Amino acid sequence: MTKIERFNEMLNKYEFTADEVAFIENEIALITKRNARKSTKPTKAQIANIAVKESLATALGEATEPLTAKAVGELVAISPQKASALLKQMIASGEVVKEVVKGKSLFRLA
Numbered sequence: 001m002t003k004i005e006r007f008n009e010m011l012n013k014y015e016f017t018a019d020e021v022a023f024i025e026n027e028i029a030l031i032t033k034r035n036a037r038k039s040t041k042p043t044k045a046q047i048a049n050i051a052v053k054e055s056l057a058t059a060l061g062e063a064t065e066p067l068t069a070k071a072v073g074e075l076v077a078i079s080p081q082k083a084s085a086l087l088k089q090m091i092a093s094g095e096v097v098k099e100v101v102k103g104k105s106l107f108r109l110a
Contacts, residue, residue, distance in 0.1 A: 066106035
């Protein structure tokens with residue numbers, strides 16, 4: 001439940017004084033204004049990660065067998081943690097497939 005939903009529920013469920021109602025409505029307006037300002041353009045890190053994801057895809061494409069996040073990270077010269085996070089994004093977009101073999105996560109191109 002979002003804050004706006006919670007405030008609206010409170011307004012509908014409880015009795016408030018005019019000042020309290022004005023305060024809650026002001027809070028709703030502030031949240032709405034803040035949410036409208038949020039940018040939809042990618043951040044610098046997201047833009048930089050596009051090139052890294054392309055490198056990950058190239059490394060996985062050249063591999064003869066599925067690789068661990070650590071192995072892919074070493075090929076692309078990034079940390080295993082960053083490789084794992086980017087591979088997770090690539091799985092969500094359908095670019096990469098994850099297989100679990102004997103407790104190890106292995107990745108390959110879809």
